[in-house]
Amino acid sequence: MHLEQGNVPDGYLRYVARKRTLLTGLFLLTCVVAIASVCLGAVRIPLPDVLAALSGSGTAPRISAIVWNIRLPQTLTAIFAGASLALCGTLSQALLRNPLASPFTLGISNAAAFGGAFSIIFLGAGRMQSTVADAVRVSNPLTATSCAFCFSVLASALVLLIARAGRSKPEVMVLAGVALGSLFTAGTMFLQYFADDSQVAAAVFWTFGDVSRATWRELAIIAVVFAGVFSGASFFALDLNALEAGDETARSLGIPVDVLRVLGMGVVSLLSAVVVAFLGVIGFIGLVAPHMLRRVIGNDHRFLLPASAVAGACLLLAADTAARLVFAPRVLPVSVLTAFLGVPVFLAIILRTRTA
Amino acid sequence: MTEGLSVRSLGFRYADRVVLRDVSFDAREGEFLAILGPNGAGKTTLLRCVDGVLPASSGSVETNGVPITRLPRAERARRLAYVPQRSVLAGVTAFDAVLLGRRPHVRWSIGGADIRAADAVMRRLGIEGLALRSVDEMSGGELQMTLLARALVQDPRVLLMDEPTGSLDPRHQMEILGIVRRIVREHHIAAVMTIHDINMALRFADRVLFLSHSPDEAGATVIHAAKPEEVTGTMIRDAFEFDAEIVDHNGVRVFVPADFGETPSSRADADLCKRSFPPTVDVTGRGPENE
Numbered sequence: 262m263h264l265e266q267g268n269v270p271d272g273y274l275r276y277v278a279r280k281r282t283l284l285t286g287l288f289l290l291t292c293v294v295a296i297a298s299v300c301l302g303a304v305r306i307p308l309p310d311v312l313a314a315l316s317g318s319g320t321a322p323r324i325s326a327i328v329w330n331i332r333l334p335q336t337l338t339a340i341f342a343g344a345s346l347a348l349c350g351t352l353s354q355a356l357l358r359n360p361l362a363s364p365f366t367l368g369i370s371n372a373a374a375f376g377g378a379f380s381i382i383f384l385g386a387g388r389m390q391s392t393v394a395d396a397v398r399v400s401n402p403l404t405a406t407s408c409a410f411c412f413s414v415l416a417s418a419l420v421l422l423i424a425r426a427g428r429s430k431p432e433v434m435v436l437a438g439v440a441l442g443s444l445f446t447a448g449t450m451f452l453q454y455f456a457d458d459s460q461v462a463a464a465v466f467w468t469f470g471d472v473s474r475a476t477w478r479e480l481a482i483i484a485v486v487f488a489g490v491f492s493g494a495s496f497f498a499l500d501l502n503a504l505e506a507g508d509e510t511a512r513s514l515g516i517p518v519d520v521l522r523v524l525g526m527g528v529v530s531l532l533s534a535v536v537v538a539f540l541g542v543i544g545f546i547g548l549v550a551p552h553m554l555r556r557v558i559g560n561d562h563r564f565l566l567p568a569s570a571v572a573g574a575c576l577l578l579a580a581d582t583a584a585r586l587v588f589a590p591r592v593l594p595v596s597v598l599t600a601f602l603g604v605p606v607f608l609a610i611i612l613r614t615r616t617a
Numbered sequence: 618m619t620e621g622l623s624v625r626s627l628g629f630r631y632a633d634r635v636v637l638r639d640v641s642f643d644a645r646e647g648e649f650l651a652i653l654g655p656n657g658a659g660k661t662t663l664l665r666c667v668d669g670v671l672p673a674s675s676g677s678v679e680t681n682g683v684p685i686t687r688l689p690r691a692e693r694a695r696r697l698a699y700v701p702q703r704s705v706l707a708g709v710t711a712f713d714a715v716l717l718g719r720r721p722h723v724r725w726s727i728g729g730a731d732i733r734a735a736d737a738v739m740r741r742l743g744i745e746g747l748a749l750r751s752v753d754e755m756s757g758g759e760l761q762m763t764l765l766a767r768a769l770v771q772d773p774r775v776l777l778m779d780e781p782t783g784s785l786d787p788r789h790q791m792e793i794l795g796i797v798r799r800i801v802r803e804h805h806i807a808a809v810m811t812i813h814d815i816n817m818a819l820r821f822a823d824r825v826l827f828l829s830h831s832p833d834e835a836g837a838t839v840i841h842a843a844k845p846e847e848v849t850g851t852m853i854r855d856a857f858e859f860d861a862e863i864v865d866h867n868g869v870r871v872f873v874p875a876d877f878g879e880t881p882s883s884r885a886d887a888d889l890c891k892r893s894f895p896p897t898v899d900v901t902g903r904g905p906e907n908e
Contacts, residue, residue, distance in 0.1 A: 264733070264734035264737050264738065264770070264772055265730075265733065265734075265737070266733075266737045266740075267732075267733035267734055267735065267736030267737030267738070267739075267740065268733060268736050269729060269732045269733060269736065270712075270732075270736050270745070270748060272748060272749050273712055273732065273736075273748060273749065276710070276712075276749055496725075499717070499720050499723060499726075499727070500720070502709070502713070502717055503717050503720055505705075505706060505707070505708075505709070506704060506705065506706040506714070506717060507701065507704065507705045507706070509665070509670060509699075509701050510699075510701060510704070510706075510717075512670040513668050513670050513694065513697075513698070513699040513701075514694050514717065514718070514720045514721060514771075515689075515690035515691045515692075515693060515694030515695075515720065515721045516690070516720070517690060555708060559708060559709060559710070559713075560707065560708035560709050561709060561713050563726075563727070
């Protein structure tokens, strides 16, 4: 055909430009929230001091220590964890063609909780060390983390194997994930039944998602895995678009649908397992950030992937900052707040676009 | 070497059931083929096998003399394009939906050439005005045009369409088939469509294939292949198991179901009885005729 005779329509250029603007706006918003997140907390640090501490020029060592050792890693962790969860959610929803898919669809959160409980109760990874100032922590987080990670990966590998046997149908994956998730929940209950109360408390506490757990090293791991998955996913953005048009169309366009689905879900599981193992279970963001952005920016994954990643980062960051402030000086685990903060925004977006 | 599409002794079976048996036909470049046949005869399955989306159990599909199983996926998608009967696409604009068709041509990311190609095809089909409309808000006709545009932007040598007129009113049926026929001729594409409307097939196709069940349940096959002016009532009866006539109306050949005049209700009752308890004579009397 004479495909060279077309133009690049102005309308389309404007339409793409609008999406770019939205994306940029969202990015700037996240930057602002990030700066606020570094400034705010039990100790309020004025912006000039933060900038001085970051540039390493003459501030009080105490301020510098708070910024570099506490605030900055926590802020960056919130950014990368939020972005990772939202990215995983977007990918799961596209790969499984299921609007209810989330990073935890393959049973990862339940498996991680089981791994955490297993390490705490059997491997003695921790007892609740509750002091007067309610500084609670798990005494050996590394064991708990590696256990949680191993079980998460095991769970998703099992689901993917089952799915292979079921000809990689998305509904088989979702159902297998639900089934395996329930199995791990039952396993966790079983473990907890035989544990003493401080162990149960530690196991439950471990599952609360909390971004302040990560140090620079964990942050680096999350960031590297996120960067890998994000660039890979961006490369396949068009394939994800095609998948949205149905398996039949995608195959007809030359896309190896089954391979893409299994590999993609494998990668999604890896990234969410890393996040869950280090930080605990942070719900809601992975499910909802993609939907918010679908409404605003559309289903084109070339824009949806970066946009929902940035939105996830922004949401988790805002929730984490709020979690530090609402009951200050007490600090809530962020997983408690994500839903409280996100649900109103989410509902507002759903209702607004329905009537528009 | 055959220019265009060549299907040889194609068979397809599920584990417990043979769907297609020994299907052979050609579609030359610039030729528009219509496949007629009763529901469940495997028309969609046939198109999927030809497209390579379903692996044929036996036989071969060749484009320009090369079996499609030997082609890399992307190359296959550059040669054959498929317009499915239904689209589950949602939440994207028509332009983005059409742009999907460039996937087999894209190495890294969508570029200016792809965007220009999408624009060119949409203009050709006269739907450039729909470019930024969401596919969720489209009428059946607009959506069908968008799906056709997506297939054409693949720049295929072979165009496969599964009931392209299924959800369209008569005017839009004529419109879309007219456009397809023109594009097929001008750009030397081989096109194959399945269709239920016999009159539309007679009017627009260059050749009509009748695909039907064989009496021994051994899979459907091509029982007749004819140019529209050679199609007879017998062919229709063989494929669909009811009496029909082809009449000439001012030079247009029209299909008319026979005997539906006198007493519609009694006729319908009789028809229903015949369907529930098919007389054995009819079935055995109709041998499968291969092409």
